[in-house]
Amino acid sequence: MSIWPSGFLMAFNHQEQRGSGTYDLDIPAMAASMRTRQTLVLGLALFLLLVAFVAAICLGSTAIPLQSVIGALSGQLANGNPDFDIVLSIRLPRAITACLAGAALSVAGLQMQTLMRNPLADPFVLGITSGASLGVALVVLASGTTVGAFLSSGMGLGGGFAIVGAATLGGLLVLVPVLAISVRLQNPSTVLIFGLMTGYAVSAFVTLLVAGARPDQLERWIAWGFGSFSAVTWTELQVLAPVAMLGLVVACASIKPLNALLLGENYAGSMGLNTRAMRLVTMAVASMLAGAVTAFCGPIGFLGVAVPHMARAMLKSSDHRVLVPATILLGALMALLAQLVSLLPTNLGVLPLNAVTALIGAPVVVFVILRSRNGVFAG
């Protein structure tokens, strides 16, 4: 005797239960019904981004009226006009930097979250920030010494590029071994732990270094740690912009494999994805994006981990075809908003950007997550 009554099996064999024709399987129509909400979200994000961009140019230590901004941008204001100078040499590069940095960090965060299949992953999990801060700490500690003077004068840019160079080198110093090991490890979560541990170790080393710093050195060190979009001028943008754009283009081009990775590396591989190459490229791109932003703007936390979740919740989708563009738009928008909030008149002067991103971002993310029924990464 079997526990299966044979009639039971026969029913399934013949699939009598299949509801043939009762369900409408019009896939293009299903896709279209989802698209309405997504178009709306993307459209709204784009509109808000434009508003915030203009606001970021108008507002600052002195407010500039909208007409002057338009005049300056369209070339109607003369070169000597103070508004023209402020808009073109300070506000515009700052706003562009905010957009690029926000988009870059957020997209890097999205890539890491998908790759690691971990909702808490962000572009810094691989220890890039720690590496960058090591480089910066070394430059800052060298300042006031002959080496520091050589570095600063050699760059001819008041030490700005020395810090950027040091941050880049420091980031690479951590990144290269992490990437080399990550290609060998089976499980992406192991990579995450390896990156985190490397980050902790390097941070500890930096703390030891900084503990012996002079007060003026400490001040420079802390100022870098606050994060800022203002230090980037057109000169620096010539480096930051192409790097960020390249990273964003690669992210857009890898939408198809990112979607496959939603099923995990095993399934993605079984569907034709070279998972190791994908892992290497994704990590390299995410690191490049995060490393460039950290080098030029300092460690700006939070956007990378938060914005992808906001995009998922607003779109109600994990599909990278909409998630990548939405993350770019929302990332740029959030960075501009943080920039605007940091200008709020307080007796602290300009607020540290790092604090602002977390202060305005954390409640938004909590709100978004609590509202979405399935949680952020529900399985």
Add this chain to the structure above:
Amino acid sequence: MTPSLKTHDLAVGYRSRGKSRTVLRDINVQVSPGELVCLLGVNGIGKSTLMRTLARMEPALGGSVAINGADITRMSQYDLARNVAVVLTERVAVGSMPAFRLVELGRYPHVGWSGLLSEEDRAIVRDAVIAVGAEHLARREINELSDGERQRIMIARALAQRPAVLLLDEPAAFLDVSARVEIVATLRRLARERNVAVVLSIHDLDLSLRMADTIWLIDGAGRMHIGAPEDLLADGSISSAFSGPNIAFSAGDRTFKIREHPYGKAFVGGTGEGLGMARTVLEREGFEITHAPEGAQLMVTMNASGWEARGRLGTNHGASFGELARFVRQEAGATLQTEPQP
């Protein structure tokens, strides 16, 4: 006819830090288009490793695997994906995505870098959804599906790859009884209708003996027995692979039996459909069923109104099997007190 899948002296196992540990060796199997193969064996014997090696997710430690006559080690990742699709034990957590989108991912190896689907791709996706009977699930979120429904969608996704070989590693592992039967029945139908070679590893012995065209049985020593279910039942390899010190698999009625009969012999007589059930009650309670009333410590007679039993404690009767079991337990206690068995 070229077999869809064929191995030659395949050895599978793990390789780590330069050392390799072979768990199964000298595997020579083949699967034809339209054939359903069930892979049986106890946990840890290497079923998953074998499945993963067939899918090239692990390198073979020796020998070769050929798909439609081509060695898989010479195939590109895309080529392989166009020929072999897998369904794994691991649960997918894709966040929010409607089921049909997940099935669309199955077109991965067939579409360009943009991932955009052609009219033909959409038709194949639609067809795959219909093939597994998941039309009603297509619009729903993956998160909201039951395990069985999600597994159906994962199979549709694998079908959308249009593979020659479909490998499923314990596709029924987390499913309840009816979902398990449904999935295996669906796979059998798909193998036939689509001419796909299907290999699945499974723990449900009874179900696989009923559904499989061919059984690959890995015994405790790591040897592979291959044959139709009836052949493996007849030659005793299934019985010996699944029997232990305390349980025996009986090939005749395809069930497991507890070997210990500490309470003596029982005879069940009478008429009606309840005979078999009464026997299973007595066996479960520790009596050996004899075919003659002589020498039996317990006599049970089934009749139209229920059962009548006669033992050392006297006679009793009742309607339900639960009552019979309670009576038998008392009887067993009495047996132990009077004449304990070795």
